[in-house]
Amino acid sequence: MSGDMGDILLVFFQECDEQLQELERGLSALSDGESEQETINAVFRAVHSIKGGAASFGLENLVRFAHVFESSLDGVRSGRVAPTQDIVKIFLKAMDVLSDLVVEARDGGPTVDPGRVAESQAELEFIIGSNGEAPKTDDIVPSDFVPVPMDFVPVPVDFEPVPVDFGLDFGFDAAPGQPPAPLIVTFCPHDAMYARGDDARNILIGLTDAAVAVEGEITVTCDVSTLPSFAELEPDRSYLSWRVVLPAEVSEDTVQSVFDWGGDVCDFTISREGEPAPDGGEAVPAMEAQPPGEGSQAAAPPEPALPAVPETSSSSGVAAAQVVPAASPAVAPAPAAGGANAAPVRRTEQATIRVDLPRIDNLMDLVGELVIAQAALESQCRRANASMPRELGESIASMQSLTRDIQDAVMAVRAQPVRSVFQRMQRVVREACSMTKKDVVLTLEGEDTEVDRTLVEKLSDPLTHMLRNAIDHGIEKVEDRLAAGKSAVGQILLSASHRSGHILITIKDDGGGINRERVLATAIKRGIVAPDAVLTDDEINNLIFAPGFSTADTVSNLSGRGVGMDVVKQAILSLGGRVTIQSVPGSGTVFCLSLPLTLAVLDGMLIVAGGATMVIPVSSVVETMIIKPQDTYVLPDGKKMVSIRGDCIPMVPLGSQLGLSAYVSDEPQNGAVMLIVENESGARVGLVVDEIRDQAHVVIKSMEKNYRRIPGVSAATILGDGSVSLILDAPALIASAVGRINTKVSDARAVLAA
Amino acid sequence: MTEEEKAAESKAVKMIVFAVGDQEYCIPILSVREIRGFEKTTVLPFAPPYVCGAINLRGIILTLIDLAIYLNVPPQADNPRRVVVIVESTQGVMCGLLVDRVIDMADIQGSDIQSVSDDCSSLGGLVMIGDRMIGVLQLESVVNQLVEGAVAE
Numbered sequence: 001m002s003g004d005m006g007d008i009l010l011v012f013f014q015e016c017d018e019q020l021q022e023l024e025r026g027l028s029a030l031s032d033g034e035s036e037q038e039t040i041n042a043v044f045r046a047v048h049s050i051k052g053g054a055a056s057f058g059l060e061n062l063v064r065f066a067h068v069f070e071s072s073l074d075g076v077r078s079g080r081v082a083p084t085q086d087i088v089k090i091f092l093k094a095m096d097v098l099s100d101l102v103v104e105a106r107d108g109g110p111t112v113d114p115g116r117v118a119e120s121q122a123e124l125e126f127i128i129g130s131n132g133e134a135p136k137t138d139d140i141v142p143s144d145f146v147p148v149p150m151d152f153v154p155v156p157v158d159f160e161p162v163p164v165d166f167g168l169d170f171g172f173d174a175a176p177g178q179p180p181a182p183l184i185v186t187f188c189p190h191d192a193m194y195a196r197g198d199d200a201r202n203i204l205i206g207l208t209d210a211a212v213a214v215e216g217e218i219t220v221t222c223d224v225s226t227l228p229s230f231a232e233l234e235p236d237r238s239y240l241s242w243r244v245v246l247p248a249e250v251s252e253d254t255v256q257s258v259f260d261w262g263g264d265v266c267d268f269t270i271s272r273e274g275e276p277a278p279d280g281g282e283a284v285p286a287m288e289a290q291p292p293g294e295g296s297q298a299a300a301p302p303e304p305a306l307p308a309v310p311e312t313s314s315s316s317g318v319a320a321a322q323v324v325p326a327a328s329p330a331v332a333p334a335p336a337a338g339g340a341n342a343a344p345v346r347r348t349e350q351a352t353i354r355v356d357l358p359r360i361d362n363l364m365d366l367v368g369e370l371v372i373a374q375a376a377l378e379s380q381c382r383r384a385n386a387s388m389p390r391e392l393g394e395s396i397a398s399m400q401s402l403t404r405d406i407q408d409a410v411m412a413v414r415a416q417p418v419r420s421v422f423q424r425m426q427r428v429v430r431e432a433c434s435m436t437k438k439d440v441v442l443t444l445e446g447e448d449t450e451v452d453r454t455l456v457e458k459l460s461d462p463l464t465h466m467l468r469n470a471i472d473h474g475i476e477k478v479e480d481r482l483a484a485g486k487s488a489v490g491q492i493l494l495s496a497s498h499r500s501g502h503i504l505i506t507i508k509d510d511g512g513g514i515n516r517e518r519v520l521a522t523a524i525k526r527g528i529v530a531p532d533a534v535l536t537d538d539e540i541n542n543l544i545f546a547p548g549f550s551t552a553d554t555v556s557n558l559s560g561r562g563v564g565m566d567v568v569k570q571a572i573l574s575l576g577g578r579v580t581i582q583s584v585p586g587s588g589t590v591f592c593l594s595l596p597l598t599l600a601v602l603d604g605m606l607i608v609a610g611g612a613t614m615v616i617p618v619s620s621v622v623e624t625m626i627i628k629p630q631d632t633y634v635l636p637d638g639k640k641m642v643s644i645r646g647d648c649i650p651m652v653p654l655g656s657q658l659g660l661s662a663y664v665s666d667e668p669q670n671g672a673v674m675l676i677v678e679n680e681s682g683a684r685v686g687l688v689v690d691e692i693r694d695q696a697h698v699v700i701k702s703m704e705k706n707y708r709r710i711p712g713v714s715a716a717t718i719l720g721d722g723s724v725s726l727i728l729d730a731p732a733l734i735a736s737a738v739g740r741i742n743t744k745v746s747d748a749r750a751v752l753a754a
Numbered sequence: 755m756t757e758e759e760k761a762a763e764s765k766a767v768k769m770i771v772f773a774v775g776d777q778e779y780c781i782p783i784l785s786v787r788e789i790r791g792f793e794k795t796t797v798l799p800f801a802p803p804y805v806c807g808a809i810n811l812r813g814i815i816l817t818l819i820d821l822a823i824y825l826n827v828p829p830q831a832d833n834p835r836r837v838v839v840i841v842e843s844t845q846g847v848m849c850g851l852l853v854d855r856v857i858d859m860a861d862i863q864g865s866d867i868q869s870v871s872d873d874c875s876s877l878g879g880l881v882m883i884g885d886r887m888i889g890v891l892q893l894e895s896v897v898n899q900l901v902e903g904a905v906a907e
Contacts, residue, residue, distance in 0.1 A: 365813025612797055658799035706816040706848045707808070708901055710799055716808065716815050724796040724808040724815050 012053045013106045014354070019046040020099050024423045027095060031088040040083070043091075044073045050098065058197060059105045062098075065117060069094050072124040081127055090123045096427055182248050185255055187268035188223075188241035196265070200242065203266075206258035207244050213254075216247025248272075357453070360414055367407050368699060372722040374403050411601075415450035418496050418503075421459045422447045425494060428464050432471040438478065438490060440471050445495035451503050454599040455575065459505070462571045466507050466591055467492065469565065474511035474589055484586065486510065498597075502577075505593040514583040516540045523549060541581040545569040575599065576619045599700070604717070604727065606694040607675070609687075610655025613725050615698055615717055620730035622676045622684065624692060627651075642686050644676065652737045653688045654728075658712055679731040683738055696720075700727065712736065769862045771888055772839065772853040775827035779853075779889045780860065780881070787840040787848065789856060805900070806852060811840060817900065818850040824896070825876070830854045843897040851896075862890070 026043035029036075051066035073091070075081035097120045100112045185207065189200050204220060211218040223241045227233070246255065255270050378396050381388055422444045429442040451459075475481075475490035482488055493508040516537060523529045523543045535543075543549060547566040572579050577595035596603065596619075604615035625644070632651065633641045640651040651674065674686040698717035703710060703726075714729035769780035795807030795818055804824035808817050818838060822829035838850040860883050867879040867890055876899075878890040 369812045660797060660799055701813075701815045703808075703815065706814070706901075707798075710801075713799065716796075718810045718813065718815070722810055723794065724810050726796070726798070 009057060012057060013102065015053065016050055016102045016106075019049050020095070020102065021420060021423065022046045023095055023098075024426065027088060027091055028423070028426065030083050031085065031092070040073075040077050044070065044077050047073055047098070050102070052202075054105070055202070056197060057105075061112075061117075062101045062105050065094075065098060065101055065121060068121050068124045068128075069098060072127040075127055087127060090120075090127065092426075092430060094120045094124055096430070181272040183246040183250050183252065183255060184271050185244045185246060185268065186241065187244075187259070187266050189238045189266040191236065191238045193265035194236070194238055198265070200240070200266075203258060204242070204244070207246060207255065210250050210254045210258060211246050214247055214249035216249060218247075219245040355413075357414075360410065364410050364414075364699070367403070367410050368718060371403050371407060372718070372720065374399055375720060376722070411452075412450070414452050414454075415597075416453045416456045417448045417450050418456060418459065418505075419447035421456055421463065422494060422496070424460060425463055425467055428467050429471065429492065432468050436472055438471060438475055439488060440475055440490040440492055442467070442492045442494060445493060446497050449496040449498060449503060451595070451597050452599060455503075455595065455597070458571070458575055458599075459595075462568045462593070463494070463505070463507070465565070465568045467494070470507060470509040470511065470589070470591075474509040474513075476512045480512070484512075499594070502594050503597055505595065507591045507593075508588065510588040513585040513587060513589050514541055514544065514581070515585065516583075519543050538581075541583055544581075545579070573619075576602065576617060578619070601697050602700050602717070602727065604696055604698045605675075605692060606696055606719075606725070607654075607673075607689045608691040608693055609653075609689040610658060610660030612660055613693065613719065613723075614654075614728055615696075615725050616675065616677070616687075616728045616730060618695065620677050620679070622678045624673060624675050627672055627674050627686075627688065642674070644686070647684070649676070649684045649686055650737050651686045651688060652733065654733075655690070657687075657733065657737070677730045677734060679734045683734050685734045685737045687733065698725070698727070766861050766863050769860050769890070770839070771857045771860055771883075773830075773855045773857055774821045774825060774853050775829050777825075777827055777889065778857060778886060779821070779825075779891045780862065781839075781841065781851075781891045781893050783859060785841045785843070785893055787842050789837055789839050792836045792838055792852060809838075809850060811848070811850075814848065816840070816848045816850055818852050819896065819900065820852045822852070822854070841893055841897075843894055845897075847897050847901055849897060849900055860888075 023043055023046040026039050026046065029039050030043070047066055047070045051063055051070055054062040054066060069091075072081075072094075076083050076087070081087060097112065097117055101117070104112050187200075187203060189198075189203075193200070207218055221243045223243060224239070226241070227239045233239075252270050259266075259268055374396075378400070381392060381396065425444075426442055429440055433440050470492055471490070475492070476484065476486075478488050481490065491510045493506070495508075496503060496505050498504070520529070520535065520540050520543070523540075523546065524531050524533075526549065528543060528546045528549060529535065544565045545568070549566065569579055572593055572595065575595055576599075577593055580592045580594075581589065582592070583589040602615070603618045605618050605621060607614055607616055627642065631643050633643070633648075635641060641648045642651045643649075672688050672690065673692055674688050675692075676684055676686055678684050696719075698719070700715045701717055703713065703716045710726070712729055712733045713726045714732070715727045717725050717727055719725050768783045770783045770786055771778055771780045773779075793809060795809050797807045798805060798817065801807070801817075804820050806818040806820045808815050820829075821827075833854050836852060836854055837856055838852055839856065840848065840850050842848045862881050862883075867881050869879045870877055870889075875895045876892050878892040881888050881890055
C-alpha cells in the first residue's frame with residue numbers, strides 16, 4: 001500500500017475510534033432510557049460512517065457486519081422497533097464486535113472469533129426481522145451493478161418507501177406560493193469511480209436515503225444509450241448514466257452532500273423539474289473532492305441543514321433562487337423547533353483537531369523558558385534600579401501573570417477527559433458479567449474530569465483489573481444478594497473528581513465487602529503474614545494487594561490467579577499515586593485511587609546534598625526527621641543503621657551515594673536531615689541530606705535523550721532559576737542501598753513469616 | 755597525540771575552527787546549533803571526568819563536554835572567554851563542547867585532510883590552513899561515547 005493510502009487509512013481508523021466513542025455514548029444514553037431522535041441518529045450515523053469508510057478501503061468483514069448493524073439500527077431510527085433494554089444490550093454487544101473488527105482491520109491482530117460475529121449478527125438480524133420488513137438497503141439496488149451487455153432495458157427500480165421520522169424538517173421545502181418542482185439529478189460516473197472501488201450504487205443509496213428522509217421515493221432511470229455492443233465492450237469502462245427524480249422536498253444541499261464522496265469522479269447535474277438543466281452536465285465541476293473522513297461523514301443520512309446557514313443560497317446551484325431561507329408560515333413551528341433542538345445537540349459533538357504530542361511538549365518547553373526569562377528580567381530590573389519605576393513593576397507583574405496563564409493553558413491542552421477510558425470500562429463490565437453470570441450495572445460519574453493524556457492511557461489496565469475483581473469477588477451471586485435483601489442487580493459506581501491537585505478515582509460496589517477473616521486466614525496459609533500477627537482491619541484490607549494473594553477457591557478466567565491487585569498497586573504507585581480501601585462487610589467496598597494530574601509534572605521536594613540541589617518525588621518520601629546521634633549504629637563495614645521507633649533501617653548519605661561528596665565531609669553531621677523513603681514493596685531507607693529547601697511542581701525532562709542513564713536518577717528538571725536539577729529515583733536508591741536484604745526489610749503490617 | 759595517515763572524504767566542507775588549549779580543532783558548521791557563553795552547570799553523578807555537567811538550553815537538558823579534558827590538552831589557564839559550542843549529531847543527540855575560543859570558519863577539502871591514527875577515533879585527521887595545523891574532530895564518535903557510556907557503568 002502506498003504511503004498516501006496508508007495515511008488515509010490511518011485517518012480512517014482514527015475516525016473509527018471517534019465514531020465508536022460516539023456510538024458508545026449514544027448507546028449508553030439509550031440504555032439510560034433516553035430516546036431522543038438525535039441520539040438514535042447519532043448512533044446510526046456512527047455505524048454508517050464506519051461502514052462507508054470501510055467500504056472504500058475494501059474491508060470486507062467490517063462492511064458486512066456494519067451493514068447488518070446499520071440495518072437493525074434503522075429499525076429503531078424509523079420507530080418500528082422500540083429501543084428496549086434487551087435491544088440496546090444486543091446493540092452494545094454488536095458494538096463490541098464492531099470495535100474488535102476495527103482493531104482487527106487496523107492491526108491485522110488477533111482475528112475476531114467468527115462465531116461471536118455470527119452470533120451478534122444473528123441477533124441483529126432478528127431485530128431486523130422482528131419489524132416485519134426485509135433489510136432495506138441491500139435490496140434497493142440489484143446487487144450486481146456491473147454493466148450487463150445484453151439488451152438492457154432501463155428499469156425503473158422500485159424503491160419501497162420506508163417512513164422515517166427525523167423529528168426534523170428542512171426549512172426550505174415550501175417556498176410561499178411557489179411549491180418547488182421535483183428535483184432531477186443526473187449523473188454519469190467516470191471510469192475512475194469504478195477504478196477506485198467506488199460504485200454508482202453508493203450514490204443511488206445516498207439519494208434514496210435523502211428521499212426516504214422526507215418520506216418520499218425516487219424514480220431511477222438508467223441510460224444505456226452509450227453502451228456498446230458486447231463485442232466492443234471494455235469491462236473496465238463506464239458506460240451507464242442515471243437520471244433520478246427525487247421528491248420536491250429534498251434540498252439541493254442534501255443531494256450535493258451525496259456527491260461529496262464521489263463527485264470528483266462523475267459528472268452530475270442537479271435541477272428542478274421544468275428548469276433547463278445546466279448545460280454540459282458540468283454544473284458542479286469536479287472540485288468538491290474532500291478528505292475521505294469528511295466525505296464519509298457527509299455521505300451519512302441527510303443532516304439537518306439549518307435554514308440560517310448562508311451557504312444554502314450560495315452553493316446550491318441554479319435552483320438556489322427558489323430556496324427561501326425562512327420556512328413558510330405553514331411549516332414554521334416544526335422546523336423552528338427541530339432546528340432549535342438540533343443545533344445545541346450537534347454542537348456537543350467533539351470539535352477537535354489532532355496535534356502531535358511533541359509539538360505540545362515543545363510549546364511547553366518554550367513556555368517554561370518564558371517563565372524563567374521573565375523571572376530573570378524582573379530580578380535584573382530590581383538589581384539595576386532599586387527604586388524601580390512603578391509602571392515598570394506593574395508591567396512586569398502583569399507579564400508574570402500572563403505567562404502563568406499561558407503555562408496553565410498549555411497544560412490544559414494536554415489534558416483529556418477520562419471519558420474514553422471510563423466508557424471502555426462499560427465493556428469490561430459487560431464481559432465480566434457474562435462470564436460470571438452476574439448482573440451488574442456500572443454507573444459513571446465525572447467522566448469530564450480532565451487529566452493529562454499520558455495518564456489517561458495508563459489508567460485503563462488498573463481500572464480493568466479492579467472492576468473485574470469487584471464483579472468477581474465483590475458482587476455476590478444473585479441468590480446471595482436476594483437473601484441479603486439487596487436488589488438482584490449489582491451496582492458499581494466509577495467516579496472521577498479533582499481534589500487538591502490530584503485526581504481521585506473511586507470504584508464503589510454494593511457487594512459483600514471484604515471478608516476479613518477469610519483474607520487473614522488465606523494470608524496466613526500462604527505465608528504472607530505470621531500466624532500470630534495481630535492486624536487492624538485496614539491492614540487486613542491491604543493484604544489483598546500483597547503479591548501472590550488470592551482468596552478465590554477456583555481460578556477463573558477473570559481473576560483468582562493471585563496476580564491482579566498487587567499489579568494494580570504497582571501500576572498506581574508507578575504513576576505516583578496511592579490506593580486506599582474502605583470496606584464494610586455486607587454492604588460493599590470502596591477503592592480510592594489518588595493520582596497526580598499529569599506524568600509530565602511531578603510534585604517534588606527540593607533537597608540539597610553534596611552541594612547540588614536535587615528533587616525527590618514527594619510520593620516516595622514517607623517522613624522527614626532530624627537524626628539523633630543516639631539512634632545511629634555503625635556496622636562493621638562502615639555502613640550505618642538508624643532506628644526509627646524500633647525499626648532498624650539503613651542510612652544512606654545521599655551525597656556520597658551519588659559520588660558528589662567532594663563538597664562536604666562524609667560524616668553526616670549531627671542534626672542533619674534524613675528523609676525516610678519507601679519503595680513499592682515497603683522497604684525503607686533513610687537518605688541523609690544537607691537541607692530541605694522547598695517543595696515544587698517540576699516538569700520532568702528526560703536525561704537519556706541527550707545523555708545516558710544515571711544510576712539513582714530517574715530524570716531531570718529545570719528549576720525556577722533556569723538551572724538543571726536531577727530527579728532522584730527513590731526505588732533505585734533503596735535497591736542499591738539495601739541490596740540483597742531488600743526483600744527482608746518489610747514494614748510493620750506485613751510481619752515476617754519465618 | 756600521535757599523527758598518522760588515513761583516507762578521508764573529498765568534498766569541500768565549511769568548518770568552524772576553535773581553539774582548545776594551544777591546539778586548534780574544527781567541526782562541520784552545519785552540526786553547530788549555536789555558540790553561547792559558559793555558565794554554571796549541574797554536576798552529574800557517576801559522570802566521566804570530561805563531562806562538566808548539564809545545562810538547560812531553552813528547556814532542553816544537555817551535557818557539556820570539556821574538550822580540554824576529553825582531548826587531553828592542557829587548557830588555557832583562567833580563560834574568561836571560554837565558550838560552549840552547542841552541536842547536534844546526525845541522530846539528533848545534542849551536547850555542548852566547552853572550548854577556549856572560536857577562531858574562524860574555513861572551507862576544507864576532504865582530500866586535504868591527512869589521516870591520523872585509527873585508534874584515536876575522536877580525531878578524524880589533520881588539515882593545514884596556511885601554516886596552522888588543525889584537527890578534524892569526529893563529532894559522531896564523541897557523541898556516541900557520551901550516550902553509550904551507560905553500558906560501561
